[in-house]
Amino acid sequence: MIYDNVLEAVGNTPLIRLNRMTGPEDAEILVKFEAVNIGGSVKTRTALNMIETAEKKGLIHKDTIIVEPTSGNQGIGLALIGAVKGYRTVIIMPDSVSEERRKLVRNYGAEVRLVHDAGNIGDCIDECLRTALLMAEEDSNVYVPQQFENEANSAAHREQTGQEILRQAGKPIHGFCSGIGTGGTITGIGEALKAVNPGIEIWAIEPENAAILSGREVGTHLQMGIGDGVIPEILNQKIFDDIVIVTDEEALAAAKELARKEGLMCGISSGTNVAAAVRMAKKLGRGKTVVTVLADTAERYFSTRLFQ
Ligand code: PMP
Numbered sequence: 687m688i689y690d691n692v693l694e695a696v697g698n699t700p701l702i703r704l705n706r707m708t709g710p711e712d713a714e715i716l717v718k719f720e721a722v723n724i725g726g727s728v729k730t731r732t733a734l735n736m737i738e739t740a741e742k743k744g745l746i747h748k749d750t751i752i753v754e755p756t757s758g759n760q761g762i763g764l765a766l767i768g769a770v771k772g773y774r775t776v777i778i779m780p781d782s783v784s785e786e787r788r789k790l791v792r793n794y795g796a797e798v799r800l801v802h803d804a805g806n807i808g809d810c811i812d813e814c815l816r817t818a819l820l821m822a823e824e825d826s827n828v829y830v831p832q833q834f835e836n837e838a839n840s841a842a843h844r845e846q847t848g849q850e851i852l853r854q855a856g857k858p859i860h861g862f863c864s865g866i867g868t869g870g871t872i873t874g875i876g877e878a879l880k881a882v883n884p885g886i887e888i889w890a891i892e893p894e895n896a897a898i899l900s901g902r903e904v905g906t907h908l909q910m911g912i913g914d915g916v917i918p919e920i921l922n923q924k925i926f927d928d929i930v931i932v933t934d935e936e937a938l939a940a941a942k943e944l945a946r947k948e949g950l951m952c953g954i955s956s957g958t959n960v961a962a963a964v965r966m967a968k969k970l971g972r973g974k975t976v977v978t979v980l981a982d983t984a985e986r987y988f989s990t991r992l993f994q
Contacts, residue, residue, distance in 0.1 A: 692724055692766070693724070693734060693767065693770055693771075697723065697731055697846055697847070698850065699718060699719050701717070701851060701855060701977075702716065702717050702950065703716055704716075704717060706947040706948060707943060707944070707947055707948060707960065708964065712964075712967040712972065713860065713967040713970040713971055713974035714974075714975050714976070715960070715963045715967050715976045715977075715978065716851075716859075716976070716977045716978075717950065717956075717960070717977075717979070718847065718850070718977065718978070720980055720981050720982060721952045721953075721980055721982055721983035721984070722983075724766070725759075725762055725766045726982055726983040726985065726986065727762065727953075727981055728759070728871065728981045728982065729759035729760045729763040730762075731763075731842045731843070731847060732833065732843070732868075733763030733764045733766070734767055735839070735846075736831040736838045736842075737764070737767050737771070739841075740829060746773070748772065748773075750774075750827055750829045751775070751776060751821075751825065751829070752764055752768055752775045752831065753775075753776045753777075753828050754775075754776075754777060754830060754832075754833065755811060755817070755830075756777060756779060756814070756833065757779065757780060757807075757911055757914055758779065758784070758787040758910060758911060758986070759911055759982055760868075761777035761779060761791050761798075762794070764777065764796070764831070765790070765795070766794050768794070768795070769795050775794075775796035776798075776821070777791045777796055777797070777799070778798075778799045778814040778815075778817050778818050779799070779800055779801070779814065780800070780803040780810040780811065780814065781800040781802050781803055782810070782910075784910065784987055785989050786985070786986040786987065786988060786989060788800070805906055806905065806906070807905075807906050807907070807914055807915045808896070808904045808914065808915020810915075811915060811916055818830045834868050834869075834920065835918070839868055839874075840869070840870040840877075840922075841874065842870070843875045843878070844873075844875070844877050847871070847874065847875055848879060849878060851875065851878070851879070852882060857975065858883055859879050859882075859886060859977050860883070860885075860887065860976065861886065861888070861963075861966045861970050861974065861977070862875060862876060862887075863888065863891055863959060863963055863966055864876075864890070864891060864959060864978060865890075865891040865912030865932075865958045865959055866890055866891070866892065866912055866918070866921060867913075868914075868918045868921075869920050869921025871979055871981070872888070872922075872925060872926060873920060873921055875977075876922065876925035877925060879977070887966070888925055888926045889927065889928045889929070889962055889966060890930070891929075891932055891958055891959065891962045892929060893932060893933075893934065893958065894907070894931050895907040896913030896915050897931050898913075898915060898916070898917055899923075899929050900929050907934055908934040908937065908954055908991060909932070909937050909954050909957075909958050911954075911982065912955045930965065932961045932962055936958075937954050937955070937957040937958040937961055938957060938991055940956075940961040940964070941953065941957025941960075941984070941992055943960075944956065944957065944960055945984065950980060951983065951984040952981070953982040953983065954987060956979075956980035956982070959980065959981070960978060963976050
């Protein structure tokens with residue numbers, strides 16, 4: 687089969703069982719391996735759905751400039767789509783996210799503007815958003831998808847990622863856990879899985895230094911892509927039963943273990959998700975099935991502690 691363009695090949699990533707990170711008394715863990723998605727992350731799905739929804743609604747046209755504040759992967763996804771569809775794209779990012787992210791965005795032909803992260807990632811993301819909205823005020827051709835409040839973000843996961851997981855698993859899923867960036871993943875996949883099994887246990891995961899839902903202080907942390915220090919509008923706060931906290935050290939250790947024990951090379955937030963999934967697998971026990979997402983590829987973390 688030949689795809690007409692790379693966007694047609696987005697999604698349909700494998701669901702893979704972990705074999706050496708769980709014990710015989712634990713539930714099995716299945717991971718949705720988004721590292722091999724087009725664009726190297728789960729966020730190509732949401733970028734595509736946001737842009738195609740905006741096209742259908744007539745919100746964008748050939749002269750549109752797409753401008754988005756993002757801690758990384760959403761920007762890479764939008765830059766890729768801009769390249770294929772011919773939209774000029776400007777990505778506004780905290781300067782604390784990995785250098786690889788900037789380079790990837792630029793190599794897709796998009797522009798990067800950096801905002802200084804002075805130690806509070808939430809303030810920095812707010813400043814990125816203010817910059818984007820100001821650009822939209824000054825130029826009517828600017829369209830800001832606003833992933834934190836765009837319903838097409840969580841819809842991509844409810845209608846696509848979540849349905850893929852259900853089809854691939856082909857059996858009941860008893861637990862799901864996910865870190866929260868925009869909340870699109872936990873909301874969309876959570877709603878899709880809960881619609882089929884209302885008794886499913888769902889955990890929201892927060893980095894220790896950005897546990898805003900847990901009422902803790904927000905600082906900076908290494909689990910980039912989640913814990914942006916804001917409570918996103920599209921997050922369905924009723925979808926999760928519990929909130930668990932994962933430290934940077936636990937996330938790094940789990941990400942390294944995924945590579946060494948399972949051959950799954952992925953980013954730090956994937957470590958976050960698996961650290962929590964291992965706890966959930968112990969709690970639910972043998973015979974049950976837990977699902978989580980490995981959100982992106984490790985290859986955008988060479989400059990971070992994941993490779994030290
Ligand atoms: N991990 C990484 C690496 C990400 O880039 C993102 C997206 N921000 C997430 C996890 C979280 O996804 P979501 O925005 O759907 O909550």
